Amino acid sequence: MKIVFDLITTEFVIWVIAAIVLAIWTAYYLRKPLSFHDKHVFVTGGSGGIGKAIATEVIKEGGRVSLFARGQYGLEDAKNEIVLKTNCNPNSIQIFPGDVNDSLGTLTKIIDDSEKNHGPIFMLVNTAGYAVAGRFEDLSVDNFKAMMSVNFMGTVSVSKVVVPRMKNRGEGVVVLFGSQAGLTGIFGYTAYAATKFALRGFAEALSMEVKPYNISVTLACPPDTDTPGLIMENKTKPKETCLISDSSGVLPAQDVAKQTLEDAKMKRFLSTNGFEGKILTTVCCGMAPITSYFELAIQKGMKSKDLDKESRKYNLTKVSWKWNDNTICHSKMKV
Numbered sequence: 001m002k003i004v005f006d007l008i009t010t011e012f013v014i015w016v017i018a019a020i021v022l023a024i025w026t027a028y029y030l031r032k033p034l035s036f037h038d039k040h041v042f043v044t045g046g047s048g049g050i051g052k053a054i055a056t057e058v059i060k061e062g063g064r065v066s067l068f069a070r071g072q073y074g075l076e077d078a079k080n081e082i083v084l085k086t087n088c089n090p091n092s093i094q095i096f097p098g099d100v101n102d103s104l105g106t107l108t109k110i111i112d113d114s115e116k117n118h119g120p121i122f123m124l125v126n127t128a129g130y131a132v133a134g135r136f137e138d139l140s141v142d143n144f145k146a147m148m149s150v151n152f153m154g155t156v157s158v159s160k161v162v163v164p165r166m167k168n169r170g171e172g173v174v175v176l177f178g179s180q181a182g183l184t185g186i187f188g189y190t191a192y193a194a195t196k197f198a199l200r201g202f203a204e205a206l207s208m209e210v211k212p213y214n215i216s217v218t219l220a221c222p223p224d225t226d227t228p229g230l231i232m233e234n235k236t237k238p239k240e241t242c243l244i245s246d247s248s249g250v251l252p253a254q255d256v257a258k259q260t261l262e263d264a265k266m267k268r269f270l271s272t273n274g275f276e277g278k279i280l281t282t283v284c285c286g287m288a289p290i291t292s293y294f295e296l297a298i299q300k301g302m303k304s305k306d307l308d309k310e311s312r313k314y315n316l317t318k319v320s321w322k323w324n325d326n327t328i329c330h331s332k333m334k335v
């Protein structure tokens with residue numbers, strides 16, 4: 001709790017008040033949450049813990065989903081489970097066995113097939129990924145390569161096929177699964193954190209490119225989440241990693257799914273869970289896009305404590321810089 005009191009300064013309080021005023025203003029005039037009702041959502045890793053939970057929530061909202069993963073049986077089980085849970089029309093769930101590392105030709109064919117019945121993909125959710133934790137000396141170079149290729153390159157490949165379609169239609173949502181370990185590197189995650197940091201760079205750049213086309217990018221950064229993936233990971237996880245991760249706790253997959261969808265609906269760039277998650281994303285916001293004045297004010301207030309007088313003058317650089325960059329992207333589009 002002490003860390004929390006340390007963060008509260010007069011300037012912080014002023015920013016919070018400013019945030020509340022601006023939040024109310026934006027809530028009334030600017031923000032209209034997206035809806036997934038009657039929309040096609042394509043989920044990679046759709047048979048896994050978080051992917052399946054996301055698909056379930058989309059179905060509850062009246063959307064249509066395509067689940068993509070390597071194992072046919074896992075996909076069938078996931079489909080049956082969702083139908084049983086939600087009582088939905090089984091036709092609203094399609095399954096596609098495949099690997100995110102398949103060739104672009106194969107992925108294109110799968111995505112074509114998925115769009116035949118369900119219509120154009122409105123939201124792409126990239127959850128396919130995994131973690132092997134261990135001290136640097138205990139991880140092989142192959143561990144690094146394999147994790148990078150699924151977590152990072154897999155997301156790149158599927159997005160490579162789907163994003164141009166969204167751009168052509170002038171609408172879409174791309175959700176990428178980072179992690180709290182993609183905001184801060186911790187013991188045991190030399191390989192895993194690197195894959196998730198890579199995704200953050202990709203997501204920030206992509207978000208600036210696609211924004212003029214009415215496409216938003218959301219980078220989900222959950223803490224440990226109760227899934228089959230976490231059970232596997234825990235088998236080899238060093239004690240130190242467990243102790244550090246414990247400070248953020250373990251969440252049910254459904255909580256993470258709901259929060260991610262809520263943030264994607266509001267076009268928030270960083271999606272996070274719980275109080276610790278909020279603090280972590282605020283402290284690690286860097287130059288990430290800001291999606292509300294509230295977010296910005298909290299970031300400014302919290303960071304101001306670490307800054308001396310001189311650097312406070314430059315405290316708003318992020319906003320003006322981003323504003324300028326976005327203006328460039330918008331105006332170039334019209335040329």
Ligand SMILES: NC(=O)C1=CN([C@@H]2O[C@H](COP(=O)(O)OP(=O)(O)OC[C@H]3O[C@@H](n4cnc5c(N)ncnc54)[C@H](OP(=O)(O)O)[C@@H]3O)[C@@H](O)[C@H]2O)C=CC1
Nearest residue numbers: 045047048049050069070071099100128129224225227229
């Ligand atoms: N659980 C956690 O603690 C946290 C997880 N995350 C991230 O969230 C995402 C989902 O995690 P989680 O739900 O726990 O994972 P799970 O292991 O429970 O599920 C992973 C899913 O991805 C599929 N998958 C794995 N590899 C591939 C591949 N090469 N091509 C296509 N599909 C693949 C799996 O099916 P199949 O094996 O049949 O292919 C399965 O459907 C991951 O990116 C993870 O890094 C982030 C923070 C915390």
Ligand SMILES: CCCCCCCCCCCCCCCC(=O)[C@@H](N)CO
Nearest residue numbers: 131179180181223224233245247276279
């Ligand atoms: C008061 C402020 C407290 C903030 C504490 C934050 C400490 C950092 C915790 C990092 C946890 C990393 C979890 C990674 C989960 C993950 O991605 C894997 N389980 C994937 O399978």
